[in-house]
Amino acid sequence: MTEQFTTEFAGDGTWSEESDWEVVDLEDGTDGEAHVPVPTVAVVGRPNVGKSTLVNRIIGRREAVVEDIPGVTRDRVSYEANWSGRRFLVQDTGGWEPDAKGLQQSVARQAELAMQTADAILLVVDAVVGATATDEAVAKVLRRSKTPVLLVANKVDDGRTESEVAALWSLGLGQPHSVSATHGRGTGDLLDEVLAALPETPREGIPGGGPRRVALVGKPNVGKSSLLNKLSGDERSVVHNVAGTTVDPVDSIVELGGRPWRFVDTAGLRKRVSHASGAEFYASLRTKSAIEAAEVAILLIDASEPISEQDLRVLSMVADAGRALVIAFNKWDLVDEDRRLQLDREVDRDLVRVPWAQRVNISAHTGRAVQKLVPALDTALESWDKRIPTGRLNNWLKEVVAATPPPMRGGRLPRVMFATQAGTRPPTFVLFTTGFLEAGYRRFLERRLREEFNFDGSPVRISVRVREKRDRRGR
Ligand SMILES: Nc1nc2c(ncn2[C@@H]2O[C@H](COP(=O)(O)OP(=O)(O)OP(=O)(O)O)[C@@H](O)[C@H]2O)c(=O)[nH]1
C-alpha cells in the first residue's frame, strides 16, 4: 500500500505543504511512543518504621532523607531501582503530620493510593514495636487489595527480634518478611519476593491502568516549583531537596481532584536546576524528555510578562511531540486590566498555532483557580484518547465534501474518497484522495473535524494519501 500512495504528514495538525513526506503505519497510530513503562513498588507504613531507610537500601544509595523525626518523608516520590537486572520504581510515601489525630486515616489513604497506582505494595512495620493500631488499620485496607502486598517486618537487626516477627501474622497479610533496612539483613530475599510478585505488564502499560502522566513545563522562573508545591499541598517538600545532596526522585505522585496523577521528572523542579552556562541546554533536553514521557503537558506561562520566544519554544516541543496540552497563565495575581488586554493581543498573535489548547489563569502563589487544572487536564486527555468510528467519520466527511468540495488543482478536481482514524494519543487521521488538497482546504477540514468531534486540548494529526497515476494504469 505504501508504494501506491504518497503521504503528506504534518506533525502539529497545522498541515503544511512544506512538511516532510512520511508514512503512517495504519496498524500503529501511536507512532512509537518512547515511554517504556516500568513497574512501581510502593512503600507504605506509619511514620518512623524505616520506610526511607528501606527505600535507600533498595535503590542502593544512602542519600535520601532519613531523620529520626516522625513524618520526615514529606511526599510521594519515586526513585529508580534495579534488582537482578530488572528495572522498577520505588515509591516512598509520607506526608502526614507527626501527632495528627488523623494519622490512621492518613496512612490508610496512602495505602488506598498505592492500591490504585502501584504494581506491588510493601507494608513496613516496626518489628521491635509490634503491630500498632495504625498498622492494623492500614492492614485492614490492604487486605482487600488486588495489588500484591508484602508485609515487611523491619528493624530485625539480629536473631533476637525474630520471635516478635511471628506475631505479625495477626495482620492477616501472610508471611512477614524480616529485614533490617539499616544493615541490609534480609533485603535481598525480600527483593526476590518483590520481583516474583510484580506482574509481567506494569499497570502503566495497561490503558487506563496507572495514573495519567503529566509534564509540568515552562521557562525558568515561571513558577513550576511553586505550582508543584501548591498542588501537593506541601510547602516544605522543597526544603529537604538541597541541591546535589539527594538522590534524584524521578516522578511525584500528586493527588488532584481525588485521583492520583504522575508528574514526571519533577527532580529538576524540586532541586532548582542551576542556571550556570550550559544548564539551559540540559534543561531543554530534560524538558523534552519529560514531555515525551508524559501524556499531557501543563505549559506554564508568566502572565505578568510578555509571551517570549522561550515560551513558544517549549510550546513547540509539546505540539511536535503530539501531547495533550493545558496552558496555565501563572502569576495572575500580578495581572491588572492593562496587562490583561495586552495579553489577549499576545495570545491572538503568538498562540494561533494552538487554538485548541485548554487555557486556565492561575496563581501558584495565592492558589487562585489551580483547581481548574483538573477539568482542563481531563478534557485534554479525553480528546487525546478519542476514537471516532470509521462509519461516523465517513458520513461526516461525505457531507462536508459534498457541501464544500475541494478547489480544483492542476485543472482537476481532487476527490476525497475515504478517511480512517489510524490511531489515538494523539488522534491521527488518514485521508485518501485522488489529488493534492490545498493548504486552505486542509485547514478547513481540520476545523470542521474539530467542530464535529471536539478535540479540545489535543493536537490532531492528519495525513493525506494521494493515489498516484501509476496506480490507475492497470485499470
Ligand atoms: N535499628 C534499626 N533502626 C532502623 C532500621 N530502619 C530504620 N531505622 C531507624 O528508624 C528511624 C526512622 O527511619 P525512616 O527511614 O526515617 O522512617 P520512615 O518510615 O521513612 O519515617 P517517616 O519519614 O516519618 O515516614 C531512623 O532513626 C532509622 O535510622 C533498622 O532496620 N534497624
Ligand SMILES: Nc1nc2c(ncn2[C@@H]2O[C@H](COP(=O)(O)OP(=O)(O)OP(=O)(O)O)[C@@H](O)[C@H]2O)c(=O)[nH]1
Ligand atoms: N506573584 C507571584 N509570584 C509567583 C507565582 N508563582 C511563582 N512565583 C514566584 O516566581 C518565582 C519563581 O518561581 P519558581 O516556582 O521557583 O519557578 P520555577 O519555574 O520552578 O523556576 P526554575 O526552577 O528557575 O525553573 C518565585 O519567586 C516565586 O515565588 C505566582 O503565582 N504569583
